[in-house]
Amino acid sequence: YDTVPRDEDTFNLRREQISLSDTLGSGNFGAVMKGNYKRPDGGIIPVAVKTLKQGPESAVQSSEILKEAKVMAGLKHRHIVRMIGVCKGSDMMLVLELAPLGPLNRYLKDHPSMPVQSILEIMYQVAKGMEYLESVNFIHRDLAARNVLLMDEKFAKISDFGMSKALGMDNEYYKAEAAGKWPLKWYAPECIYYFKFDSKSDVWSYGVTLWEALSYGAKPYKGKKGAEILRMIEDGDRMDKPQQCAPGVYNIMQKCWIYQKEERPTFKEIVTLMYKYRQ
Numbered sequence: 001y002d003t004v005p006r007d008e009d010t011f012n013l014r015r016e017q018i019s020l021s022d023t024l025g026s027g028n029f030g031a032v033m034k035g036n037y038k039r040p041d042g043g044i045i046p047v048a049v050k051t052l053k054q055g056p057e058s059a060v061q062s063s064e065i066l067k068e069a070k071v072m073a074g075l076k077h078r079h080i081v082r083m084i085g086v087c088k089g090s091d092m093m094l095v096l097e098l099a100p101l102g103p104l105n106r107y108l109k110d111h112p113s114m115p116v117q118s119i120l121e122i123m124y125q126v127a128k129g130m131e132y133l134e135s136v137n138f139i140h141r142d143l144a145a146r147n148v149l150l151m152d153e154k155f156a157k158i159s160d161f162g163m164s165k166a167l168g169m170d171n172e173y174y175k176a177e178a179a180g181k182w183p184l185k186w187y188a189p190e191c192i193y194y195f196k197f198d199s200k201s202d203v204w205s206y207g208v209t210l211w212e213a214l215s216y217g218a219k220p221y222k223g224k225k226g227a228e229i230l231r232m233i234e235d236g237d238r239m240d241k242p243q244q245c246a247p248g249v250y251n252i253m254q255k256c257w258i259y260q261k262e263e264r265p266t267f268k269e270i271v272t273l274m275y276k277y278r279q
């Protein structure tokens with residue numbers, strides 16, 4: 001189990017503990033940089049740092065980063081990216097575990113000869129990570145191949161918890177007030193129509209992520225607009241089986257895309273279904 005020391009000031013890392021190097025990617029509120037973190041015990045570990053884009057709304061964004069940090073602080077699982085801590089100051093930084101090979105969709109586009117078996121192992125691990133989230137009543141709300149990160153070709157972790165929510169013990173779903181900048185192609189019908197999110201809507205996103213993975217990073221619903229996709233889903237049509245995808249695995253995708261969320265499998269059931277296909 002990979003442990004990161006939970007030194008008491010997780011939410012107050014000192015700026016001098018962090019050195020930044022090149023940019024890894026850009027999120028919806030800023031950049032993700034590669035860097036090094038100097039631990040209190042003197043050890044140096046490579047990290048990914050989510051920084052805030054400077055700007056008028058950076059006050060809002062720092063609360064976004066703090067929200068994401070509070071969610072991640074409570075999550076401890078092998079297949080979920082670990083949070084090292086937060087560095088407050090002129091620019092807020094969220095310091096995260098580095099996944100050196102980066103986002104799955106980009107990696108598969110660059111490595112078309114990656115064995116299907118390795119992809120299935122990765123997607124099995126993603127199902128395990130999501131099973132954990134389901135068990136602690138968290139919803140991700142942005143599960144997609146771009147947010148599955150690779151430690152190496154056979155070790156994946158789920159990242160980007162900026163949109164995730166902890167479901168209280170009483171309410172069994174999260175109700176958004178209004179639609180935001182949403183990844184509609186990964187969203188289940190009940191999210192789009194009623195703004196209702198629970199683990200079964202994450203299951204729908206898992207199906208799209210599985211399709212992306214077995215399509216080696218291809219974009220889902222290529223060239224289709226939102227309205228056209230909704231009509232397709234309403235008519236009972238779904239994306240085709242990716243060429244490299246075994247019929248049994250396509251069957252799992254189709255189960256994730258059942259219109260009535262009660263009929264979709266839980267992640268616990270998906271783990272069992274995926275277990276047969278991993279190497």
Ligand SMILES: CS(=O)(=O)c1ccc(Nc2nc(N[C@H]3CCCC[C@@H]3N)nc3cc[nH]c(=O)c23)cc1
Binds near residue numbers: 024103
């Ligand atoms: C192969 S590469 O050199 O292009 C490369 C790209 C990204 C990464 N790493 C990460 N990227 C990202 N990218 C975000 C950027 C915004 C779009 C969604 C991505 N998940 N978020 C995180 C978060 C925690 N830890 C990470 O390592 C990390 C590593 C290598």
